[in-house]
Amino acid sequence: MANFPIYTLDSAPADSKPALQGLAQTFGMVPNILGAIAGSSKLINGLVGLFGQAHGGNLAEAHVQTLLLTNAVTNGAEWPVAFHSFLGVKEGLSEADVQAIRERRLPADPKVAALSRLARTLIEKRGKVDDHDIAAFTAAGFDQALVLDVILVIAASTITNYTASVTHPPLEEMFQPYAWAA
Incomplete structure (x- = not known):
């Protein structure tokens, strides 16, 4: 290796x-x-x-962490899953919603679920979402323009997800409680 x-x-x-x-x-x-x-x-x-x-843009930090955690899980990137689980809880996501994302389920919070669903769909469909996917996102109360911000967060997290999968950085002790295996 x-x-x-x-x-x-x-x-x-x-x-x-x-x-x-x-x-x-x-x-x-x-x-x-x-x-x-x-x-x-x-x-x-x-x-x-x-x-x-x-970060610090049009999405609340808890929502950014939702996206980053979903992206890490969808990409099977172990270090980022632990890191964004830790940060997600720190930024106000419920432990239950964090756990749901880690288990590839939709969170209970409707807005968090809509963000997670859209992020996972964008990655799995390689960006080729349809009107139904966008409508599910906007039905949760998000403006359609935020779809583009979701793409930005996915772009940023792809760097860390792919780098983690290639370099296998050791997980710091403070993130150990959130260790995750693909």
Whole structure:
């Protein structure tokens, strides 16, 4: 198996350090997935741009975490599932809704369910959703334009999901209670 390094703020390549420092300030640490992504300055810098647009935008942070967790489960990305389970609960998602997503079920909360359903559908259908899929999303009270923001979050999470599946970063102790296997 390939062995990808997990960089720290001290060991990261020079072109990756500014992005990694900014992300470390956001999270209060350098999560191992970001240390792995830092091996490519292009990838970490691209992620920062997407990350900044996906968070603090038109969707509440709990809804962003719903999307990120759903995407990780749909992509079978173990490290991101644990991380976004932890963050989802921290951002106000119920433990029951987080568990439902982890089990590939729809959450009980109707808005969370609509977000999760749309994210999973977009990934599984490779973006080829139909009017029914959009109508189910808007019926939960979301504006149709938010479908495009959901695509943005999927784009950002694809970077971390694929990187985790390729690099297999170790799961930090604080996320261990949310460990998940594909």
